[in-house]
Structure formats: structure tokens, C-alpha cells
Amino acid sequence: MKEQKHDEHLLEQEFTVKGGDFILAGEVSSKIKTILKEIGIRQEVIIRTAIATYEAEMNVVCHADRGKFHLTITPDRLSIVVEDEGQGIENIDLAMKAGFSTASAEIREMGFGAGMGLPNIKKNVDDLKITSVVGGGTRMEMVILT
């Protein structure tokens, strides 16, 4: 049996998200979901990815000025790197705690900002790495094994 090459890129694509644009919020996640469907990724993986990307996209829209989603699909995994320019996260361990939130009243009125986003992303991906610079932005790498 031939060993699969793990560094072989099947697809790479970049998407941009505008902070504060609640009308378009979700469109990048929708596009990523469509791509995953088209290439025949397992349904269970598609749903987990959709939840994680949508939470991440809402985070950018709610908390940053702009952001980029970089999707890489290799034979055994999906990698989505989200980099935003914005306020950053002061204490990542605290932000990962369920219920901790810095969301505005406006965001809460929309039904978000319950402090569940990051814990929910963690629950749905196989690996999550977050680095952040206060006043600079946040970089989040999500890996999902397919």
C-alpha cells in the first residue's frame, strides 16, 4: 500500500471578512462549507468545520476590524488559519473558559456573546492554536482530521 503524502495540498484558498458587517457575517463559512461538500468530505466533518468556522467568523465580525481565512485541504486534514486585525485577546486561557465574554450589548442582542464561541470551536476541531497581540490582532489555527 502506498503511503499518503501529508504535505500534498489538494486545495488552498483565502477569504476576507470585514469586521462589523453583520449582514455578510457567515458568508465565508458558507463558501468553505460548499467547497467541502463539493470535494466530498465526510458529512460529520463538514458540520464540525461549519460550526467552528462560523463561530470564528462571528468572532472576527464582532471583535476585529478585518480578518482573513486561509483554508488548506490536504489528503488527511483541513487547516483553517484565521488572522485578524483588531483588539486582540488579553488572556487566552480566560477567553477559553465557557461563559467568559467581552461582547457588547449589541452582539448579545443578536443572540451571541455568551462566552461559548472559543470553547465551542475547541470542541469541534482536532487541534486549536491561538496567539494574540492586544491591540494588534489574533491568529487562530484550526485543524480538523478528515
Next chain:
Amino acid sequence: MTLGKIKEILDAEVLVGNEYMDIDVRDAFAADLLSDVLAFAKEGTLLITGITNPQVIRTAEMLEFIGILFVRGKKPDEEAVNLARIKKVPLLSTRYIMFETCGRLFKNGLVGCIERTVNEGTET
């Protein structure tokens, strides 16, 4: 239970998706917090909610909900309705409050997509 049967039980109005009334509904989830919907609801379920913004339609798209049932007579604005049409998400609206809506559906045999959370409401 079909979407059509749910419409009948709750005297609901179909806002989007008249053509989907024969679709079978497996189970349901009810909440007014999208964060909770994203954390706890299961793929393919019926969402019962009072939230009517476009984000509720996006959430339904991500989790491939069978439809959204708005309670307390709420109806989304044209923008959200259009998004639901594009994303093919059936929308229904009933005047019953959430408690009555869930109770009537449960009494007719529809169950929750999960029964309870595992710990302090962070895992299922």
C-alpha cells in the same frame, strides 16, 4: 412528524418552503441564544426560537437544520427571509409561546435532539 403536521398542530404560517411540508422532522431544539444553538443543537434538527435576525438563518445553514419555527408570532424581516430562500431553509411562524409550542409538539411525539447537557452547560 412532517413539517406540514407541525404547521397544523401549531396553526403556523409558512414563510418560506411551502414545498417542503412533506419533509419528516426527526427531533427539535429550542433556544433564544444562538451561542447555545451552535453549541448544543444537532445537525438536521428543527430549531424553535424567537430570534429572527439573519444570523439565525446562517446558523441553520451551518447545522443543516430541517427548518426554523419562530414562536410568539415573530417573523424575520425581508432580508432574513430572502436569505432563507437562497439557503433553502423552511421558515414557519406560530403565535404560541415557546413553552406551549414545545409542549404541543412533545405531546404529539416529537423529542429533543439532545435530552440534557453533560456538565454546567458546556458539553453534550
